[in-house]
Amino acid sequence: MEQEKPWALISQVGGDFGYLEELADLLTQHFQIVCHQELLDNPTLHGPRIQVLFIWKYFPAAEHALLRLLPSLKVVASGGAGTDHLDLPFIGGRGVKVANTPGVVSDGTADLAMGLLLASARKILEGHHIAIDPKTVHMPQSLMGVEVTGSTLGIIGMGDIGHRIAQRSCGFQMKILYHNRTRRSVEEEQAVKASYCERLDDLLRWSDFVMIAVRLTSATAGLIGRRELSLMKPTATLVNISRGEVVDQDALVEALRSGTIRAAALDVTHPEPLPRDHPLLRLPNALITPHIGINTNNTARRIVEKMVENALAALKGLPVPNEVRPQ
DSSP: OGGGSOEEEESOBSSSSSBOHHHHHHHHTTOEEEEHHHHHHOHHHHGGGEEEEEEBTTBSOOOHHHHHTOTTOOEEEESSSOOTTSOHHHHHHTTOEEEOOTGGGHHHHHHHHHHHHHHHHTTHHHHHHHHHOTTOOSOOTTOOOOOOTTOEEEEEOOSHHHHHHHHHHGGGTOEEEEEOSSOOOHHHHHHHTEEEOSSHHHHHHHOSEEEEOOOOOTTTTTOBOHHHHHHSOTTOEEEEOSOGGGBOHHHHHHHHHHTSSSEEEESOOSSSSOOTTOGGGGOTTEEEOOSOTTOSHHHHHHHHHHHHHHHHHHHTTOOOTTBOOOO
16 A cells, blocks of 8 residues: 555656656655655655655755754665765764665766767767858868777776776777776786776876776865876876866866867766856867766666665665665
8 A cells, every 4th residue: 555655755756856757656666755845845744754865866965954854764875876975974873874876877877988088089069060050061171080999098997887988998999098996807907908007197198088987085086186187198088977076177177278188078077067157168178968977768767776676675674785884
């Protein structure tokens, strides 16, 4: 019966921050749903019965004030691999488990990473604008990109997403370098013909494309700054699909304007979206997408399914498949 389902808090159905109808249906199969605004309108009624907080696209934000309205909360199930938006010690201190969905986002994010790399290298967006411009009467020969096949790709962060980017780059016969907190096994390196760079500086100096795929932590915030950009080739492209805070954006603007590097392709910025007068938005050699690494129907469905799986396990007292504990 409907009233026997556990109660869960979500952002909303539809709208800019909500679930598509078909994704919300996956939740309502297992849970009684309360939308964020409903909770705020009547916290006394809804707060005590909510046991699950589902976070989708960072909403509803797991702020301290919100969590204090949920005395029966058992688990925060967040969609996506990152947990930098969660205060893990505070949540854990309330006896609440936290789970994310790392594996299911990897293919979609890796696909977009390669799409950004290719679009920037071959000036696909510029070509599109020329092709549809009503003033265009001939195709310019000056629209020259850079070769991807046989180039060197440096991957910073060889986790699951980084490894899948490496798998895809093999199809372009790219030479793959990587820098990671821990070195991958010999078998994993051989599978994608990757070479380990113990020093990040070496990877930056040798790569034609630098791909950032790290998690945002205190150690990776500001990882790429003015000094690191100065080490890159003037013909190199920086691709970021991790978090905007990993790159010093002021230094990046300076590097793109001065020709220190050729181009940047970014699926993430800080903040998101950027202020409409931000200089990155006016640079012809900066390609920016609005954090759409996981935006495919299949990936979104798998994320929600994994969120449900994690939440149900927590409520049943079973091991949570993707539990995240404070470091």
